[in-house]
Amino acid sequence: MAERLYNRLLAIRSERGLTQAGLAELVGVSRKTINTVENGIFIPSTLLALKLARALGRPVEELFSLEPDQIGD
């Protein structure tokens, strides 16, 4: 079975009032990187996942999960 990574990046970014470009600026990556992670097209490296979590001030497991129901506040 194909595994996928669920993420709450869009929701948490919106909560923080950040645009994709704004978050990209904070993390030091391209807007495309944020877009592809949010849309589930691209699974980020551990390094990028940790950078995203740090930029948003949340633990990384709150941003990413293997099961959709594990993602929640």
Place this chain on the structure above:
Amino acid sequence: MPQISDIELADRLSRRRARMLSALAILFLAGQAIYFSGPDVPTRNVDQLKVSAWLVWAIVLLVLLGTGGGLMRTGKVRALMEDEPTSANRLRAYSFGFWSASGTAVGLYIVSMFEPVSGREAIHLILTAAVAGALLMFGMLERRAHRDG
């Protein structure tokens, strides 16, 4: 003229690259008719020029695919253009190019059992399949990566 951030500039250049590489791949494929309308062995200057032009074109496209372009830009903009999704997309494109070339080679081997295929023709077709296949795949993946939602 308003100043744009490096992120915005990299975004624009990356979108342009995706469109440009797709268009170049289609032009490269469409241009093959010119080369196969000539003689099997190029003896005239004009035929040799056509073969050389194809080879130069193929090498330029390979360099563009491998480097991602933007060589005149700052290191930061180039790094933003060569982000994690781009590297992943390039690897998938290389893989597709490999399978395109392998498929073409198998096809040519079968054809050669029934009619002669010159070495030059075989190399031409295999390299064309590899370059065009990889470029088309890279362009498609990059355009998808830029699409919102």
